Amino acid sequence: MREVNPYIKGLLRPPLKLIGAKTKNRPYLYPFFPEHKTYLEIFMGTAGILIGKPPCELEITGDKEWEAINFYKTLQEKPEAFWDKYSKTKLIMLDSKDLVQERAFFQTCKDVLNMSNVPNLDLAVAYYFVNKLAMNGIFRRNKAGKVNSSYCQTIKGRGFMDRVWFDLILERIKKVRFYNCDYRDCLLRRPSGTGFIIADPPYLRCQTTYNGVSFTDSDHEELKENLEGTGWDWMLTINDDPWVRDLYKDFNIFPLDVNY
Secondary structure, eight states, X not given: OOOOOSEETXXXXXXXXXXXXXXXXXXXXXXXXXXXXXXXXXXXXXXXXXXXXXXXXXXXXXXXXXXXXXXXXXXXXXXXXXXXXXXXXXXXXXXXXXHHXXXXXXXXXXXXHHSSSOOHHHHHHHXXXXXXXXXXXXXXXXXXXXXXXXXXXOOTTSOOOOHHHHHHHHHHHTTOEEXXXXXXXXXXXXXXSOOEEEEOOOOTTOXXXXXXXXXXXXXXXXXXXXXXXXXSEEEEOOOOOHHHHHHTTTSOOOXXXXXX
């Protein structure tokens, strides 16, 4: 299977793929970044914005999606064990002869995520494949807490890591601090002094909830207050809406057209 280029528009690709990721829009964001020695990304998602920027002295990111945090922490702590498990699992996937077998592979990975007492290494590998093979990059759970993402119907063109890409990711994230936490807790982990915060929350009135958790208008109002209260430089990415424009009317607003 042909592997993808680990770079897109000259920027290192994140290994994960999730709905709402800013992978293709990063070049438009970075020119607005101020100089900073401390960086805080409070809605990590794929960590694509962090991975594409030049490293700084201290980088902290958090997300409520435990599987995503576990994935990156496993890469940091057990890189060779992950690569060995990942490589063997990928061979099983590539050995699939038809759509029925591909679906069976996808279901097996979901089953691992829905089991209890599974080693974090196995969960990280299973999450990676569900993440890459989920329809529209939507990783979701049902009301019972079980992963029920839909299969995208193909393993072709999904962009699986090769060793070169893997090593580039390892080098980029080796000093990053990953936390499984709400954005509020992530803000509390910032050190004294000054720094820069990037916030990419769920869009206003987004039709897709994030594992059943919606981000309400009042949540957006609270987020604004929390960002203001830090005293740090910050940037927010959000959908263009009259309500949002009024909420942030005292700040610099820059429009960006995005095609999905």
